[in-house]
Amino acid sequence: MTANKANIHLPQPAKIVRAEWLTANKQKKLFELRLENGRELGYLPGQFVEVSVFGIGEAPISITSSPTSKGSFELAVRAVGNVTNALIKLEKSDTLGIRGPFGNGYPIPSLLGRDILIVAGGTGLFPLRSLIHYLLDNRKSFGRIIIFFGAKNPSTRVFLSELAQWQSRNDIEYLETVDQCDEHWTGTTGVITCLFPEVIIEPAKTTAILVGPPAMYKFAIVEAKKKGIADEQIILSLERRMKCGIGKCGHCQINDIYVCRDGPVFSYAQIKHLEEGI
């Protein structure tokens, strides 16, 4: 038995310092975490961590906080699989195992000075929230910030106070829609692509950043292209079953690309030719 400090398989214990439900039906939860070794996680918007729940297993979860806020980091989780269903039952002062951060993250330097169109479909807001916070904390370094958010229905909307804040700010153009409305909903109803005609952009200056389910990509990419945005400036984040996070286990392979190492953030130009890409 040999102990090795740089062991790539070894999770670091992290304490949950805050846990709060994001939706009334208790299917989505926000966790604020601190590594027990006292170190900063050290990450970029768009990166993810492998999260271990004691006795259950490990799953890749995107980081939802921005590296501009120090001392702790946040994960937002939707209960879908074994690990996330166990994870959302945890509370403040419980412990998680963390490996990472992994993945490339958003290409921040190439976004400087540009107009940013963010398209967040459902849970896609979780990784994008990291980027949005980062952009807002460095607001002067970027051009227009346009945010599209689409939820299935009003009850699945998350981070409500933040959404309201973005809506009220003059330096953000915030538009949202729900697929299905209820009797209280006064906003737009329709799939997220219905928001594209609502804004006029300067395509040469704009980078579109999309995160959502595979079905959203199919249609949102078409809309972004219709706006005249180049394939290189359409950025998206792919979901795969990233078991190791370090380019070994093979589960996230798309042709010769490993989503966990080469991504999860790609430009549409990088992946449009790949079979099984989108």
Next chain:
Amino acid sequence: MAGKIISKSNWGQFVNSLIRQSGEVFGVKPKDTKYDFGKLSNSNELCLDYDVTLLPPKKYFLPPYDKLVTFSRNRADNTAFTTEPSIEDTRRVIIGVHPYDIKGLTTLDAVFATTDPPDTNYTARRQNTIIIGINCLNPSPTAFAASIDCHTVNSGFDLMLTDIGAGYTITIGTTAGEQLLNKYAITSDATPTELAEAAHLIQASADKYQTALAIPLTEIPALLEQHYENPVWQELGNKCLSCGSCVMVCPTCFCYDVQDKTSPSLTNVERYRSWDACVLTDYALIASGENFRPDAISRLKHRYYCKGKYMLARYGQPGCVGCGRCVTACLPDIASPAATYNKIIEGQVK
């Protein structure tokens, strides 16, 4: 090339010395009508005149069950736990590895050792293991290593033997191998005649392969690039049982699954990895229910593209070394890279 020679009786003594004094020693042993690598307790168990083993020596570096981490509940505070790495890396000698399997290990090295970040467990085992190879003079009928230049190797071994009848000629690959010989073996310098005999036997062995890939392996990526829509994928995929046998016996397949196993007391969890296979149904399934390769056709096609194209593109190493094990293991007989690529080359898809 300078080399040593060892008589067969001295060879037996050398192996016995290794078993007594050099950690765990594994070698090729008969298993029913076939052969497999197993732990040696005496040199007379060793069988070096074999065609192919059931499983490649990969299992000593990437074991089918590989414990990675232990989680322990903190007794005073049941919300907390600690994590401990686990690496089984006993000093080992593996005897009788054929050149194609050494090439297979070179491919695994590219994935686990030389591509960042290195895999802690794999590299520890690799560093602690001596490889004694032997040239394959009587290849398996399903093997095609010679046609893809995997029937001989110049590196990747500590010692390499060739059976010339009266004894084994030995090529020294590393100082570790040389030290082992100096310490435990009675050898002499091989004569030019003996070395010529070994070279002749190796050359002659190339002609004994009954199967061949029709074009060089390096031309396969360009070929596959042109054949994403070839009907062969449908034809073979429709016969595929998605059983994973082809992957389980492969010396270069490395994909793995990770699972956690909880102790009955619920206080300890063992995380382990085990061999996984891209041809299995739920391999590319994600939590939301989306499966990126939902049918046998797309999965089998992925295997062929990974072997023939993606591995070379990503790691510069072949995803196939021509051992022929998958050909033998596959019940519907659709797993042979040589046969399938040849089929595409010949355009003989029916």
